[in-house]
Amino acid sequence: MNPADFNTTNTPTWCPGCGDFGMWASLKEALIKLGITPDSALVVYGIGCHGHMINFLKIYGFQGLHGRPLPVAAGVRLVNPDLNVFVVSGDGDCYGEGMGHFIAAARANYNLTLIVHNNQVYGLTTGQTAPTTDQGTKTKSTPLGVIDFPVNPIALAINCEANFVARGFAGDIPHLADLIVQANQHPGFSLVDVLQPCVTYDKVHTYPWYRERIYKLEDKSLPALTSRMTGRQGYDPTNFEQAILKAWEWPPKAGIDTATVDQIPIGVLFKQNRPTFESQLPQLDNGPLAGLNLTKTLIDDLIETFK
Ligand code: SF4
Ligand code: MG
Numbered sequence: 001m002n003p004a005d006f007n008t009t010n011t012p013t014w015c016p017g018c019g020d021f022g023m024w025a026s027l028k029e030a031l032i033k034l035g036i037t038p039d040s041a042l043v044v045y046g047i048g049c050h051g052h053m054i055n056f057l058k059i060y061g062f063q064g065l066h067g068r069p070l071p072v073a074a075g076v077r078l079v080n081p082d083l084n085v086f087v088v089s090g091d092g093d094c095y096g097e098g099m100g101h102f103i104a105a106a107r108a109n110y111n112l113t114l115i116v117h118n119n120q121v122y123g124l125t126t127g128q129t130a131p132t133t134d135q136g137t138k139t140k141s142t143p144l145g146v147i148d149f150p151v152n153p154i155a156l157a158i159n160c161e162a163n164f165v166a167r168g169f170a171g172d173i174p175h176l177a178d179l180i181v182q183a184n185q186h187p188g189f190s191l192v193d194v195l196q197p198c199v200t201y202d203k204v205h206t207y208p209w210y211r212e213r214i215y216k217l218e219d220k221s222l223p224a225l226t227s228r229m230t231g232r233q234g235y236d237p238t239n240f241e242q243a244i245l246k247a248w249e250w251p252p253k254a255g256i257d258t259a260t261v262d263q264i265p266i267g268v269l270f271k272q273n274r275p276t277f278e279s280q281l282p283q284l285d286n287g288p289l290a291g292l293n294l295t296k297t298l299i300d301d302l303i304e305t306f307k
Helices: 019-033 049-055 069-079 091-097 099-108 153-159 173-185 207-213 224-230 240-247 296-305
Strands: 041-045 060-063 084-090 113-118 164-169 190-195 214-216 264-271
Touching: 019 049, 019 113, 019 173, 019 190, 041 049, 041 069, 049 060, 049 084, 060 069, 069 084, 069 091, 069 099, 084 091, 091 099, 091 113, 091 153, 099 153, 113 173, 153 164, 153 190, 153 240, 153 264, 164 173, 173 190, 173 264, 207 214, 240 264
Parallel strands: 041 060, 041 084, 084 113, 113 190, 164 190, 214 264
Antiparallel strands: 164 264
């Protein structure tokens, strides 16, 4: 497989320079590294600029209601736990309309790979305030500045005991592709929140703005041998307390001016190995619904069990 094998005949309609292009490229690169073919996995999309990807990425896809890709994907996992399921969502879709589903899916720990196009704005509807928009930002829906404190999806996912929590940057395709591969290979609920410049409606969080601030957590990690020899500790994503502190480096806690923040960590912030929801479901002991030979008699029997 090569990236072009995952292209449909449609031309992307994203604005030239949009971070969505880098995320599309990263996902294709990750699918190839994972050995996935267009007929061997499913991507469930939300509504937003990110959701246009269903038209450009050649793989099984489903796009439904705004904010609801996670419950759809969870349902697919319960019916067919052998299917590799990705969810592509946006900050508005996932942390606004879909916030309850985000918390529920992370707590349940469904085996899903969630990739969020976090551009801190509602792009498709032309630039309104989103859940991740910085306090004080003036948009067409908050002309006097945002009053609410922004959502910190990384801290939230860690506190919901998600199994794998990472942040990537749409302007670093090889690094983001590697994070998606790691997320997909890690069992359980995996979040890759991605810094995605919206070049049309956000003139602050540009590619240079991010490049000046981001650093890679793996650069702060030390091999175990070096740690033992020097006594210095690197970043350890399996350390819950360290991960929570790291999650609050950006966005900063209330009271700190975001303009003064010059460090944004990307990479794997947290990982653990909680059992997945699916693996604990006794109803799947006799095999998933997708594996049954659905004769009329069997369907009638199944319906009887719900009476
Ligand atoms: Fe990308 Fe923003 Fe244009 Fe949407 S509006 S395609 S997020 S640049
Ligand atoms: Mg958005």
